[in-house]
Amino acid sequence: DAGVTQSPTHLIKTRGQHVTLRCSPISGHKSVSWYQQVLGQGPQFIFQYYEKEERGRGNFPDRFSARQFPNYSSELNVNALLLGDSALYLCASSLWGLASGSYNEQFFGPGTRLTVL
Amino acid sequence: GQNIDQPTEMTATEGAIVQINCTYQTSGFNGLFWYQQHAGEAPTFLSYNVLDGLEEKGRFSSFLSRSKGYSYLLLKELQMKDSASYLCAVGSGNMLTFGGGTRLMVKP
Numbered sequence: 001d002a003g004v005t006q007s008p009t010h011l012i013k014t015r016g017q018h019v020t021l022r023c024s025p026i027s028g029h030k031s032v033s034w035y036q037q038v039l040g041q042g043p044q045f046i047f048q049y050y051e052k053e054e055r056g057r058g059n060f061p062d063r064f065s066a067r068q069f070p071n072y073s074s075e076l077n078v079n080a081l082l083l084g085d086s087a088l089y090l091c092a093s094s095l096w097g098l099a100s101g102s103y104n105e106q107f108f109g110p111g112t113r114l115t116v117l
Numbered sequence: 118g119q120n121i122d123q124p125t126e127m128t129a130t131e132g133a134i135v136q137i138n139c140t141y142q143t144s145g146f147n148g149l150f151w152y153q154q155h156a157g158e159a160p161t162f163l164s165y166n167v168l169d170g171l172e173e174k175g176r177f178s179s180f181l182s183r184s185k186g187y188s189y190l191l192l193k194e195l196q197m198k199d200s201a202s203y204l205c206a207v208g209s210g211n212m213l214t215f216g217g218g219t220r221l222m223v224k225p
Contacts, residue, residue: 043215105165
């Protein structure tokens with residue numbers, strides 16, 4: 001069975017540009033979460049989508065947006081890129097939403113390494 | 118706010134036992150997760166605690182005390198391949214908050 005897939009693997013952009021990152025969850029999973037991981041730090045929660053609706057949002061500016069499609073795949077969009085947006089962007093899928101209150105393991109994809117010059 | 122603390126680095130010897138501590142202060146609690154992350158790779162799930170007590174899974178065990186806002190991950194019979202970052206994460210509401218990670222170096 002395929003795990004969580006993300007594309008592209010690596011990306012180089014310049015300040016002010018826009019980027020779209022893509023994620024396909026494990027088949028049958030209805031929840032996708034996005035995280036930003038700066039080198040040497042733990043992942044920081046950006047968004048959670050469950051059943052195509054935004055269910056959670058972390059402390060990120062409005063330049064970050066996301067959506068989930070009917071097939072449960074998801075896109076993360078970042079506008080007006082800043083140097084500080086350089087990071088590994090991780091997507092994780094799970095069966096249920098994060099607030100399910102029960103065992104709900106998240107499976108992480110390999111990530112997209114974004115470099116902003 | 119959400120606050121999760123864990124040591125930045127630890128060093129241990131192959132074959133030994135190491136305990137990685139995590140303290141947390143969060144608004145709401147759905148459960149506490151431990152993940153392992155090797156350099157340049159995605160995090161992989163190790164354990165989940167939602168009730169107080171010890172959960173054992175092979176060489177890895179995780180403990181939770183909700184009243185103290187405290188958890189630890191115990192790694193036994195350390196192997197060189199256990200050198201990695203260990204991430205403590207707390208679920209609350211519709212968020213999952215990670216600590217900064219503990220980088221564990223296992224030496225021969």
